[in-house]
Amino acid sequence: MPVKVSVEWVGDKCSRPQDCGKCLEVCPCTVFVRYATDREPNKEPESYVIVPSFKRFCILCYRCVEACPNKAIKVSVQEA
Amino acid sequence: MPCAGRRNNAFIQVSSLFSLDKNKTNNTAGFSEGGTLCKFCYKHGGGKKWYLNERNLSVKLAKELGYEVWELDHWKLIDKVYGDAAKTLSDVFDDPNLLEPTKKMIEAMIQKDEGTRVFPEGHLGQVITVEEAKKVVEISGEIYRVMCPCRWMNRNEKVYTCMPLGLHGETARVFPDHAPNGVEILSVEEAKAFLDECDEKGLVHTIAGTPLPFAFALCNCEYPECIALRPRIDFNVHHLLKGHYVAFLDIDKCIGCGSCVIRCQFGAATLRPTMEKAYIDPWKCFGCGVCRAACPEGAITLVPRENIPALKEEW
Numbered sequence: 001m002p003v004k005v006s007v008e009w010v011g012d013k014c015s016r017p018q019d020c021g022k023c024l025e026v027c028p029c030t031v032f033v034r035y036a037t038d039r040e041p042n043k044e045p046e047s048y049v050i051v052p053s054f055k056r057f058c059i060l061c062y063r064c065v066e067a068c069p070n071k072a073i074k075v076s077v078q079e080a
Numbered sequence: 081m082p083c084a085g086r087r088n089n090a091f092i093q094v095s096s097l098f099s100l101d102k103n104k105t106n107n108t109a110g111f112s113e114g115g116t117l118c119k120f121c122y123k124h125g126g127g128k129k130w131y132l133n134e135r136n137l138s139v140k141l142a143k144e145l146g147y148e149v150w151e152l153d154h155w156k157l158i159d160k161v162y163g164d165a166a167k168t169l170s171d172v173f174d175d176p177n178l179l180e181p182t183k184k185m186i187e188a189m190i191q192k193d194e195g196t197r198v199f200p201e202g203h204l205g206q207v208i209t210v211e212e213a214k215k216v217v218e219i220s221g222e223i224y225r226v227m228c229p230c231r232w233m234n235r236n237e238k239v240y241t242c243m244p245l246g247l248h249g250e251t252a253r254v255f256p257d258h259a260p261n262g263v264e265i266l267s268v269e270e271a272k273a274f275l276d277e278c279d280e281k282g283l284v285h286t287i288a289g290t291p292l293p294f295a296f297a298l299c300n301c302e303y304p305e306c307i308a309l310r311p312r313i314d315f316n317v318h319h320l321l322k323g324h325y326v327a328f329l330d331i332d333k334c335i336g337c338g339s340c341v342i343r344c345q346f347g348a349a350t351l352r353p354t355m356e357k358a359y360i361d362p363w364k365c366f367g368c369g370v371c372r373a374a375c376p377e378g379a380i381t382l383v384p385r386e387n388i389p390a391l392k393e394e395w
Contacts, residue, residue, distance in 0.1 A: 004176065034236055053234055054304060056174050056314060 005060060006076045007031060007052040013072035018048040023064040023073055029057035032064070118395065120203065124293030129324060131208065136293040137220050142247035145294060151251040158229055169307060173315045183317055190319060203395075205288035205308060207323035209369040209382060213275050213285040216245070216298055223271045223298075224249035225264040234305040240264070241278060241300040243271070248296040275300075282343040284309065284368040286320065303345040313346060321395040323367030325382035329360050333379035340371035340380060362391055 009032075014020075017034060024032045033053040036045030052058075064073045124130040135141055142151070172178045190203060208216075217223055228239045243266075244252050252263050266274065275285065283300035286308060290296070303309045311317040327348070329340075336356040340349040348364035349371055351357075360371065360380070372380040386392045 033234055035233070036236075053169070057304075 007055040008074040009050045022067040026063040026067040131287045139247045155255040204319045206321040207366045210279045217271045231305045243298040279373040325367035330379045339374040343374045
């Protein structure tokens, strides 16, 4: 049965997306991308977000949910 | 029709004598008008493929079409443009409610006879082989190299594989900040060596043109980060066309090592376990030639698409 997978990153709960990155490390399908919101030439970006850019690749292993210390990642599934 | 006046007259006469009238009756997808060339190459190529026509790579054409301002904006806002594209791509395409309308919108946008910069005509680019990429470099002369914006936006990785052409490259020199090491200028030989290196690595060469016939960048792409390859492969959006070649495998030479299977980004190459040989699905093949570079036995050849009756309109 086809399912619709939804991977969500809650910015308010995530403490330090630029340093932690546990979700990026544990994901076997490279779903997450760390993305700097203030990209400018010749300047180190300061604010980052985690974007589940490739959530289509998600296999529902829930490793990211287990690995996140702040429970900032929500994986939900519903029948399409 | 910006370049209609520059078409090769002899070519038009010959095609109208032989293929054009004959093909009018069974012209199904609108591609077979020119006999061996699809309608876009027929219209914009001056008897050649559109990206091998000197005029389409020239600064002159871009200036005639008035793209100087657009180019300046493009490089100024590249981080924002590509960043938004990378972020919204997953939101739009992964949502089944948005996927179909977006696809329809893009297809309606590009299925027009005449295009503008924002609403292009026909397609936005094509997969090409390393030989064709080298020809483009030869025509273009001096070539620039900058950071790949797709991989930077989608994976935070700095990979220097993008080659803006003509005016696009000249404008990039005004904004060297975009590439942290500046814009590199390669000689023709250096660029050719680099293209070979990319071919060995397994990167797919593509050429982008918006709107046709203005070709603005030669890229060495990688699924899934590439914002051109991914919509085509995952979501079947026909904005990027297959190349003019199809890979064919000499089954006697194949030793079943699987090098091509590992490299193929389009899922066309598979291994047949019983025969211990590879198989390349010609319907899935994009004709990039990456498998040919990987094959230790030289068993893979690229055949022109127009020579294969079933595939000649499969773009």
